[in-house]
Amino acid sequence: MPAEPALPTVRTIPALRERIAAWREADESVALVPTMGALHAGHLSLVALARSRCRRVVVSLFVNPTQFAANEDLSAYPRDESGDAAKLAREGVELLFAPSVGEMYPQGFATQVTVSALTRHLCGPHRPGHFEGVATVVTKLLLQALPDIAVFGEKDWQQLQVIRRLALDLNIPVEILGAPTVREPDGLAMSSRNAYLTQEERRIAASLNRVLGDLAHALAAGEPCRAAEEKALRRLLEQGFTSVDYVTVADAETLQPIDRLGARPARAFAAARLGRTRLIDNLPIPGM
Numbered sequence: 001m002p003a004e005p006a007l008p009t010v011r012t013i014p015a016l017r018e019r020i021a022a023w024r025e026a027d028e029s030v031a032l033v034p035t036m037g038a039l040h041a042g043h044l045s046l047v048a049l050a051r052s053r054c055r056r057v058v059v060s061l062f063v064n065p066t067q068f069a070a071n072e073d074l075s076a077y078p079r080d081e082s083g084d085a086a087k088l089a090r091e092g093v094e095l096l097f098a099p100s101v102g103e104m105y106p107q108g109f110a111t112q113v114t115v116s117a118l119t120r121h122l123c124g125p126h127r128p129g130h131f132e133g134v135a136t137v138v139t140k141l142l143l144q145a146l147p148d149i150a151v152f153g154e155k156d157w158q159q160l161q162v163i164r165r166l167a168l169d170l171n172i173p174v175e176i177l178g179a180p181t182v183r184e185p186d187g188l189a190m191s192s193r194n195a196y197l198t199q200e201e202r203r204i205a206a207s208l209n210r211v212l213g214d215l216a217h218a219l220a221a222g223e224p225c226r227a228a229e230e231k232a233l234r235r236l237l238e239q240g241f242t243s244v245d246y247v248t249v250a251d252a253e254t255l256q257p258i259d260r261l262g263a264r265p266a267r268a269f270a271a272a273r274l275g276r277t278r279l280i281d282n283l284p285i286p287g288m
């Protein structure tokens with residue numbers, strides 16, 4: 001068997017900066033793809049997009065403790081650094097940045113990035129502190145690597161808007177690119193958390209995308225927002241979801257809830273729980 005290509009890995013911020021400085025010296029463009037590992041085809045699609053735009057691709061792997069609430073799955077979060085490194089090497093990634101918690105959050109760490117308006121709805125109220133954790137770690141990663149572009153998935157649409165906003169507001173000189181959601185054949189958005197699902201839950205999980213698709217079509221066909229959302233909520237519970245955090249339509253950019261479709265693009269969003277696993281998905285309203 002041919003040997004797996006090895007992936008250079010750095011674990012400190014100075015070592016990351018040294019590698020990137022050498023590429024900059026040679027006038028090479030650099031893309032960053034932040035991840036928490038347990039990589040699947042969704043993550044690899046971000047790498048492919050990064051690769052198509054830049055000469056060098058850096059992937060970060062850091063299970064960021066500050067974006068998990070106390071009752072969430074930090075300790076159970078799937079971890080497989082060597083498996084991830086092998087996948088990334090096959091995709092032609094040049095560098096893995098896998099810092100320790102101490103490297104990212106040294107003793108006395110006291111700064112938080114808050115992106116207020118965009119986190120008031122959708123996942124914000126259901127995951128207190130989550131977006132502060134995401135915004136803070138992504139700000140740090142962007143400043144550590146100073147890439148030309150950074151790629152994030154549309155699967156986490158609210159996260160993507162939060163990151164676009166912080167880069168703009170904090171004048172970080174980076175282009176934020178969104179990549180389309182990669183799905184399983186039955187429509188379930190790929191997620192590292194899908195690994196938690198039992199066989200029965202996995203079957204139910206696929207209905208999240210179907211119900212959201214029907215909601216988007218009902219809205220496009222002129223059904224009033226509140227009635228269509230209520231129908232979608234009932235259907236998710238009928239399908240077997242344990243609980244539904246929200247299923248709603250919102251402005252695609254500001255993420256403010258809307259009562260009636262207007263000229264601005266809107267999207268349908270849902271977050272629902274199957275046992276202890278929380279799944280999210282979102283879709284555009286057709287024709288918008």
Ligand code: PAJ
Nearest residue numbers: 034035036037042064152153155156181182189190
């Ligand atoms: P993680 O869940 O590992 O996801 C890393 C990136 O992959 C995110 O930009 C996410 O939106 C994207 N992604 C996940 N599933 C996807 C799918 N099915 N299709 C397309 N893209 C997908 O999101 C995070 O990590 C963290 O919050 C992070 C941004 C790394 C900050 O800690």
